[in-house]
Amino acid sequence: MDPGTALQGADFKVLFRKLEQSLAEIEQLDDVARTLAGILETLLARFEHELGFEGGRIYRREGEDYVLCCGFGASRDAPMGLRVPRDYPPHLRLLAEGLVVMGRAEPGYDPAFEASIGVTSTFAAIAVGEGNSHIIGFSVRGAGHEDRLAYTLAAVRHVINYKLQQRRMTELLEQARAVQEELLPAAPPVFPGFEIAARSRAAEVVGGDVYDFLPLAGGRLVVALADSSGHGLPAALLARDVITGLRMAAEGPFEVTRVVEGLNRLIHRAALSGKFVTMFLGVLEPDGGLLYCNAGHNPPLLVREGAFEALEAGGTVLGPLPAARFQRAERVLRPGDTLALYTDGVVERAGPGGTLYGEARLRRVLLGGRGAAGTLEALFADLDAFAGRVPPDDDVTAIVIRRL
Known part of the structure; x- marks a missing residue:
């Protein structure tokens, strides 16, 4: 096909199918460098005839400059490290609009500069990434196919930006999950x-549930359960501040x-506007005494x-x-008593039709006459039976303490 001819009928369908195949390949790549390099190689190979691609380049933003970091095809020998002039008109237009296609006859086109990077006629470029972190430029043979170029590159730019945003979100969620897992004890303590x-159990979107057990002088044990508002890395970092x-x-x-x-006071200084943490903090004595303070948390149930x-x-x-004052209270766990601590992810676990698990169902599980481990196992089994295939939208955390 002559790249200068109009794109009509069957030609459009062929181009569209190739574009779909190319975007599918792009979506399989798993990091920025490979993604951008893969895009160039894929598009140069698949659209050499339809769009006249001869070469391609990737520029990386460094401060206010864009620096050439790799080239393909006709741009393979372009000087690496070249900085695009900040006041170059096509460059300014690209940063403003996100996509530009320009031929030799257009105002602002600099033949000498373009020739130095492997462009002999038309060039096209897209700005991608957060804050236009990268530029992908193309050397295009001939002229007269600007509409096809704009259509194809607009679709490619959209997919690249979506993929990079998705990758960033995945990284943040992985970081949040790692932070959360590092905070949780490997096993509950042995307390005579x-x-x-x-x-x-973390939700697919990580929340901010954490718990901890800390030994104190006199054989006492700190029992803490906290839930930071929101999801993802901010929630995990707030929870980390609490445990630290x-x-x-x-x-x-x-x-x-x-x-x-x-x-x-610590959370007030660290939290973003509107963020907060609920927490139950107790100190358990060897004789069963419990000194506690509940800071806005789901009230634990003493059975x-x-x-x-x-x-x-x-x-x-x-x-x-930050100036809030808190009260404490005392209880005694007698032999046979059970204390159940939980986060809102338990009672607010959604099932089919949007119904919630609720405290009444939790209480029925707690009356099962089991030990602590058996009660916890029964609770999570009942939560799974209740929810079915409905995915959780919050972490589910529980602590069960039984006086022997």
Whole structure:
């Protein structure tokens, strides 16, 4: 096909099929450098005749400059490290519009500069990536096919930007998951006279559930469960701040309300506007005594002889009000008692039709007369049975403590 002829009928279908195949290949690539290089190689090979591609180049943004970092085809011998003049009119137009196709006769075209990078007639370019981080330029043979070039490159630019954004989101979620996994204990502690079980199941979109157990002087044990608002890396980083602050506090005198108030100030300084953390913090004594503070968290349930008590005393969520004051309360776990801590991902787990798991169903599981590990296993099994194939939209975390 002569690249200068009009694109009509069957020619359009052929071009469209080739474009679909090319974009499918591009979507398989897994990093920026390979993605951009793969795009150039794919398009140069598949559209040499239809669009007249002769060569291609990739420029990387460095500060305010764009630097040539690789070339293909007719641009293979272009000088690597070449910086595009900041005031070059086609370059300014590209950054403003995202795509440019320009022939020798158009104002601002510099034949000498273009020849130095392998362009003999028409050139085309697209700006891609966050903040136009890269430019992909093409050397095009002949003229008269600007519409086809614009159509093809607009579609390619859209797919590249989508893929790069998707890759960035995947990286952030992987970072968030790594942060979250590093914070969680490898196993629940051995605490004489008690059975303790804990589990956290991350949603596909990582939330901010974390828990920890920290030994204190006198054989006491800190039990903490927190849930930072939102999802992804910001939520995971907030949760990390909570656990880091808690572990530092455990190295000195540990007074529950002072620790919570200190964490509240810490989260206020660290959190973005509108972000917050809920937390239940307790100190368990070897004789069953429990000193606790609930900072806006789902109230843990103390189960005794078939009756329930919600542990609500404490105060507001952590973060929004740096001067907030908190209260503490005391309970005693007697032999046979069970204490269940959980995040909202448990009771708000959605099932078919949008119904929620709810606290009533949680209470039925807790009355099963099992040990801590058995109760936890039964809870997660019941959550799965309830939800069916509905994917979770939040982390699901629970701690079960039973006095022997």
